[in-house]
Amino acid sequence: MPTTPHRPDRPRRPKPAEFELLKHLARAGGEGRPAAWSSMEVGKLLGVSQQAADRYLRNLATEGKISRSLGGRKQRLELLPAGREELRREYGELRRLFEGPARLAFAGTVASGLGEGRYYLSRPGYLVQFAERLGYTPYPGTLNLKLSASDLTLAASTKSWRGIRIDGFSASGRTFGGASCHAAHLNGRPAHLIMPDRTHHTESVEFIAPEFLRGALGVSDGDRVDVVLEEAETSA
Amino acid sequence: MPTTPHRPDRPRRPKPAEFELLKHLARAGGEGRPAAWSSMEVGKLLGVSQQAADRYLRNLATEGKISRSLGGRKQRLELLPAGREELRREYGELRRLFEGPARLAFAGTVASGLGEGRYYLSRPGYLVQFAERLGYTPYPGTLNLKLSASDLTLAASTKSWRGIRIDGFSASGRTFGGASCHAAHLNGRPAHLIMPDRTHHTESVEFIAPEFLRGALGVSDGDRVDVVLEEAETSA
DNA sequence: ATTACTAGGTATCGAGTAC
């Protein structure tokens, strides 16, 4: 029986050169503006041959980290969210290493959601995960806080935090997306910020807690709530 | 004539697994406190075999990025400055990507140094580098600014910046350490902050400029000077 | 128990070249 060395099993860690390529794309293609580089140019950029560069490009494309349009003379290369996520994860890990867990503070005003929160929160696929990873079953409804543009950017930086993972799943013929939760204090009261993996281009953020937050905080639409977010310290 | 594929020439980019190992060591061995891991454990940590882990350890050790003492049952592993530098460089690059070039502002009070600055600045080994990389020959003396503890921490964060490298060298039987320079404005006047690779556990920072700074700024011991540091934008 | 060598396999490179 032959030996079975090497198992290219798990998510495959990107090669240094591929990671480098992602960084180059992030620098060159600041959101929506694709770079126009031939595989030859990419090769020179990375210090590898045209063939290797081409292989990298194809691999990254099939992994959904970049998009390529091979139309004209030079292919258009664009960093996709999955690729940016790859960079952000590494960034978060290193930042945590050098700067320690981050803390964030801002304020928002209570807003009415579309009632979607209640529906999503009651899905069993989410409920079991909340119970297990947050340690409680959330009140079936989210508190919606509307944020200023700058505070929204601030909140978005939690994307590079580790967070508590809530995995997506499929049930009754449709898919429910994943999210990351972050420990939060709303006017000093413990809660969790929920950051869905797929952003809705919204101007507000949502929180869950074991209790009915509007009641516990004594707030209603338009009231101001102070938010403090703290990154989990777990490093492994 | 056989082909000559593969040239493992340049500084060798670290493998993902090796980089991961450096991160683990940075987390585990917070300065001076070595980790005690067998190659078997390291392998499990990285998801590779004991043999591969061992190879990584030996490579990193010969590159001076980690130190190993193979004394007892488990080897003691410690991250060396070169290894930390490796991590810091990657961190700086990613931070620049996500946050843009950093800017820093603080204030200090003029203090008298020990006259060492004048001695070091007059070493030819440094002078040629200053002339070439800073574009001027500094006035033979440094301006010493005493900082508060918090401002000192702030200034220390330039360690993750790119900076202008001044390399160490040996001359007349002793060694002179390297440093990184960062563009600065002192009360609006251009200068460079010098951050020696080897910290002196000092409570002040030093600046150089083409001109005699005390004179040009019209300051003397105890006067306050405002400092603005700006990270170089060069990304490649 | 460790670390580290050897053997034999896979992964991945660059050159040549088809398209």
Next chain:
DNA sequence: TGTACTCGATACCTAGTAA
């Protein structure tokens, strides 16, 4: 021009095992 295939050579992995 470009991208992407084949192929020979090398880098690198794991298993077995010596030290």
